[in-house]
Amino acid sequence: QKQITRLPEWLKTPIPDSSSFKKIKNDLRGLNLHTVCEEARCPNISDCWGGSDKSAATATIMLMGDTCTRGCRFCSVKTSKAPPPLDPHEPEHTAEALSRWGLGYVVLTSVDRDDLADGGARHFAETVRKIKQKAPTILVECLTGDYAGDLEMVSHVAQSGLDVYAHNVETVEALTPQVRDRRATFRQSLSVLKAAKEAKEGLITKTSIMLGLGETEEQLWHALRELRGVGVDVVTFGQYMRPTKRHMPVHEYVTPDVFELWRQRALDMGFLYCASGPLVRSSYKAGEAFIENVLK
Numbered sequence: 218q219k220q221i222t223r224l225p226e227w228l229k230t231p232i233p234d235s236s237s238f239k240k241i242k243n244d245l246r247g248l249n250l251h252t253v254c255e256e257a258r259c260p261n262i263s264d265c266w267g268g269s270d271k272s273a274a275t276a277t278i279m280l281m282g283d284t285c286t287r288g289c290r291f292c293s294v295k296t297s298k299a300p301p302p303l304d305p306h307e308p309e310h311t312a313e314a315l316s317r318w319g320l321g322y323v324v325l326t327s328v329d330r331d332d333l334a335d336g337g338a339r340h341f342a343e344t345v346r347k348i349k350q351k352a353p354t355i356l357v358e359c360l361t362g363d364y365a366g367d368l369e370m371v372s373h374v375a376q377s378g379l380d381v382y383a384h385n386v387e388t389v390e391a392l393t394p395q396v397r398d399r400r401a402t403f404r405q406s407l408s409v410l411k412a413a414k415e416a417k418e419g420l421i422t423k424t425s426i427m428l429g430l431g432e433t434e435e436q437l438w439h440a441l442r443e444l445r446g447v448g449v450d451v452v453t454f455g456q457y458m459r460p461t462k463r464h465m466p467v468h469e470y471v472t473p474d475v476f477e478l479w480r481q482r483a484l485d486m487g488f489l490y491c492a493s494g495p496l497v498r499s500s501y502k503a504g505e506a507f508i509e510n511v512l513k
């Protein structure tokens with residue numbers, strides 16, 4: 218398989234402005250919240266956090282522990298068949314901490330928990346309900362797994378009071394078996410997005426695709442058509458970055474103008490908005506985009 222090791226110029230980003238990290242650190246002191254932004258030292262932190270308007274700031278929080286029951290070939294999260302049990306106080310604590318933080322938009326995400334009968338759906342939904350009780354102005358996006366195709370659980374989460382339901386297909390259909398855990402299929406992900414859309418009128422659904430895994434243009438067009446077909450509103454594109462040598466190699470570093478081309482194409486196809494760029498992650502400036510495109 219073709220392997221590329223040299224990093225192109227556009228991915229050599231300056232280290233994010235440390236004042237944004239300091240700001241988060243200060244804000245989070247004593248709140249006992251774990252943000253993906255901080256823990257993964259996300260290069261977008263100045264964009265998501267840089268603005269003076271905190272009501273548009275976005276942060277991503279990881280629920281249900283740090284150990285996943287799946288093993289996708291692009292992901293560096295640790296894996297176990299039997300992760301530690303859920304913390305029953307997590308929904309309450311998360312809501313309490315968020316209400317004190319004063320953030321505008323939160324993305325709640327989690328590992329996949331195939332070891333739990335409901336995949337953690339009730340825990341997720343409970344967290345959303347508690348947040349909306351304690352801090353009703355915070356916009357909430359949930360980025361969930363596929364609940365092993367259990368669409369009742371998808372509806373349960375979709376009806377919890379969240380504002381955006383996100384589930385990532387990650388790649389085109391043809392590459393899915395090589396990229397994602399074998400329990401995850403493109404069709405199953407489409408059915409999750411469809412069920413979420415149908416569960417609540419007006420709910421915004423969202424997905425994310427990594428580029429640079431060897432997908433062809435035709436395969437990408439196909440994926441976008443399928444996603445529009447189940448009513449997905451928002452799509453994001455980012456470059457696949459290999460976390461370690463044990464993970465899938467990068468097939469190609471997609472240039473910024475190709476990212477821009479796909480952003481335009483997605484908008485032309487009727488997606489409501491689209492973030493697309495080499496460093497874009499699915500939560501990239503999600504708050505700002507939601508406020509600009511949905512609330513206004």
Ligand code: SF4
Nearest residue numbers: 254259262265500501
């Ligand atoms: Fe946090 Fe996501 Fe923004 Fe990165 S892209 S800073 S993880 S909200």
Ligand code: SF4
Nearest residue numbers: 285287288289292329
């Ligand atoms: Fe990583 Fe999600 Fe796959 Fe688990 S299901 S290995 S957290 S991408």
